[in-house]
Amino acid sequence: xxxxxxxxSPVWRRxxxxxxxxxxxxxxxxxxxxxxxxxxxxxKSYPETLAYPPKFIPxxxxxxxxxxxxxxxxYFARYFYNSFYVTIVTMVTEVIMTIFASYAFARMxxxxxxxxxxxxxxxxxxxxxVLLVPNFITITKLNWYDTYAAMxxxxxxxxxxIFLLRQHFLQIPFELQEAAYLDGAGHTRFLFQIMxxxxxPPIATIALLKFIGSWNAFLWPxxxxxxxxxxxxxxxxxxxxxxxxxxxxxxxxxxTLAMIPVLAVFLAAQKQFLESVAKSGLKG
Amino acid sequence: MKFGATLGKWLDMPVGATRWTWRKxxxxxxxxxxxxxxxxxxxxxxxxxxxxxxxxxxxxxxxxPRVPAxxxxxxxxxxxxxxxxxxxxxxxTAIYVVGTVPVTILLALGIAMLLNRKIHLRAFYxxxxxxxxxxxxxxxxxxxxxxxxxxxxxxxxILGWFGVPxxxxxxxxxxxxxxxxxxxxxxxxxxxxxxxxAGLQNMDRELMNAxxxxxxxxxxxxxxxTWPMLSxxxxxxxxxxxxxxxxxxxxxxxxxxxRPGPLREGITIVFYIYEKAWDDHVxxxxxxxxxxxxxxxxAVTIFQxxxxxxRVHYS
Numbered sequence: 001x002x003x004x005x006x007x008x009s010p011v012w013r014r015x016x017x018x019x020x021x022x023x024x025x026x027x028x029x030x031x032x033x034x035x036x037x038x039x040x041x042x043x044k045s046y047p048e049t050l051a052y053p054p055k056f057i058p059x060x061x062x063x064x065x066x067x068x069x070x071x072x073x074x075y076f077a078r079y080f081y082n083s084f085y086v087t088i089v090t091m092v093t094e095v096i097m098t099i100f101a102s103y104a105f106a107r108m109x110x111x112x113x114x115x116x117x118x119x120x121x122x123x124x125x126x127x128x129x130v131l132l133v134p135n136f137i138t139i140t141k142l143n144w145y146d147t148y149a150a151m152x153x154x155x156x157x158x159x160x161x162i163f164l165l166r167q168h169f170l171q172i173p174f175e176l177q178e179a180a181y182l183d184g185a186g187h188t189r190f191l192f193q194i195m196x197x198x199x200x201p202p203i204a205t206i207a208l209l210k211f212i213g214s215w216n217a218f219l220w221p222x223x224x225x226x227x228x229x230x231x232x233x234x235x236x237x238x239x240x241x242x243x244x245x246x247x248x249x250x251x252x253x254x255x256t257l258a259m260i261p262v263l264a265v266f267l268a269a270q271k272q273f274l275e276s277v278a279k280s281g282l283k284g
Numbered sequence: 285m286k287f288g289a290t291l292g293k294w295l296d297m298p299v300g301a302t303r304w305t306w307r308k309x310x311x312x313x314x315x316x317x318x319x320x321x322x323x324x325x326x327x328x329x330x331x332x333x334x335x336x337x338x339x340x341x342x343x344x345x346x347x348x349p350r351v352p353a354x355x356x357x358x359x360x361x362x363x364x365x366x367x368x369x370x371x372x373x374x375x376x377t378a379i380y381v382v383g384t385v386p387v388t389i390l391l392a393l394g395i396a397m398l399l400n401r402k403i404h405l406r407a408f409y410x411x412x413x414x415x416x417x418x419x420x421x422x423x424x425x426x427x428x429x430x431x432x433x434x435x436x437x438x439x440x441x442i443l444g445w446f447g448v449p450x451x452x453x454x455x456x457x458x459x460x461x462x463x464x465x466x467x468x469x470x471x472x473x474x475x476x477x478x479x480x481x482a483g484l485q486n487m488d489r490e491l492m493n494a495x496x497x498x499x500x501x502x503x504x505x506x507x508x509x510t511w512p513m514l515s516x517x518x519x520x521x522x523x524x525x526x527x528x529x530x531x532x533x534x535x536x537x538x539x540x541x542x543r544p545g546p547l548r549e550g551i552t553i554v555f556y557i558y559e560k561a562w563d564d565h566v567x568x569x570x571x572x573x574x575x576x577x578x579x580x581x582x583a584v585t586i587f588q589x590x591x592x593x594x595r596v597h598y599s
Contacts, residue, residue, distance in 0.1 A: 020398050028412035037438055038427045050436050100319040110316035113296040123331040127581055129531055129554050130574040133567050134334035140349060154330040157323045187315055216420045218534050234422035241426055242541060248430055255423035266418045270411060278482030
């Protein structure tokens with residue numbers, strides 16, 4: 001009796017389950033549709049993109065569109081190189097700096113620790129847009145305008161990442177540290193031999209977040225670069241859109257190419273990634 | 285003496301320490317600062333210094349590094365508050381916040397409730413809803429510009445099935461904020477779903493089952509148990525979503541080819557700042573606008589904390 005009161009009758013359960021799937025599938029189709037439409041259009045011939053009613057499946061996939069997209073801009077290969085370069089250097093530098101900063105905040109006693117940590121956290125409250133103008137001036141004064149440094153260095157610290165890794169470091173038992181200390185291991189050896197091997201998942205998450213953020217970045221790289229040799233993929237795409245001569249199938253092929261690296265990285269690590277996103281919200 | 289002790293506590297100095305612990309404390313302090321130095325340098329130069337710098341700039345007519353700037357007090361602020369374009373930007377930003385945050389939260393909560401049980405394909409659904417979140421903003425805005433195309437776009441075609449006449453989405457100013465909101469809800473929904481799902485899974489199910497056994501129906505269980513227990517998650521999501529929507533820019537910039545919508549009708553606050561700083565080159569003025577944005581975000585956040593004070597239940 002009471003079992004039924006909680007779970008409902010078998011027939012009702014069945015109906016509910018089917019309804020749930022219908023709703024969820026409908027939503028999932030809407031979410032995937034724009035991405036599907038991008039890929040479908042990217043494989044159509046030019047006349048087919050203008051067919052009405054539109055075709056959901058390209059009659060003959062035109063893989064050549066990708067070659068055309070690649071050659072549509074003189075510097076497309078260069079944009080990819082730049083994006084990879086900026087993304088990977090930013091990511092590696094950030095991870096190294098985050099490890100040291102998080103360790104200091106989690107495991108060391110030092111002068112001014114709490115004040116410094118509060119200062120770090122307070123920067124999370126500032127909307128990045130407030131910093132655009134003064135940072136642009138700073139970059140110009142440092143003679144970093146139109147260099148890789150301008151795109152990389154301001155993004156090598158993420159307070160959120162430091163906070164995340166610090167939380168993880170705090171959970172590792174302090175007894176381990178005392179034991180290591182008695183064995184003559186100082187902070188640096190303890191960090192590298194004990195803490196880091198225990199911290200692969202949060203470090204991977206931090207790296208992944210930075211990879212996605214850095215690859216997708218638009219406004220700042222647009223502001224601090226000028227020469228085509230230094231521009232990244234999103235900015236290259238933007239100039240493609242302003243080129244009137246190009247058509248939608250080439251646009252969509254270029255957009256697909258631009259997204260392949262982030263989507264590949266995300267899909268490879270999605271389980272880990274979704275779990276860390278979920279955790280980041282629970283602290284709120 | 286008392287002052288010294290308080291200061292020492294504030295600076296995290298050890299209390300009643302021996303010479304040996306003091307020596308270790310100073311050794312640790314130097315090592316810690318060595319560890320923190322790179323981060324501190326970047327934060328100082330690109331986050332802390334510019335907060336001050338933006339404010340001092342906002343009180344000048346700064347134009348270019350070659351022209352000396354003059355101090356003009358709050359003149360920039362006065363001019364901005366009298367500029368109809370700025371108020372249009374505020375209005376559009378407000379429309380965007382109101383048009384995205386509640387819709388995203390309601391849809392995401394619904395989806396998370398549906399996903400919060402043992403069902404087949406759960407991992408697939410979660411992935412499908414989340415994928416848009418990691419897409420490249422510029423690329424995906426191009427895709428949506430194509431979907432919104434008035435002649436060959438997918439949206440007009442699908443709406444045609446239901447007898448809705450074709451609209452000029454990207455050409456008529458009345459649709460500008462709508463198109464941006466659709467794109468934003470689509471892109472941000474999955475992130476919110478994942479956060480809600482985590483909140484739901486973190487809950488104690490026994491309380492709900494006990495209520496059901498006591499005869500509460502699903503509506504009552506949701507209203508009196510699930511919703512209050514979920515309130516910290518909802519609060520976190522609302523705060524971050526509102527702060528983020530104040531910064532709407534890239535999608536608008538790309539979908540409308542670098543312009544703030546047709547006839548400039550879709551301008552937002554960040555777009556206004558961008559145009560002042562990089563088209564008109566009045567950087568002091570732009571900094572003042574940025575500071576106004578900062579204070580607006582701060583005021584709205586404080587209001588939300590005040591509003592939530594009795595409505596959020598931390599167990």
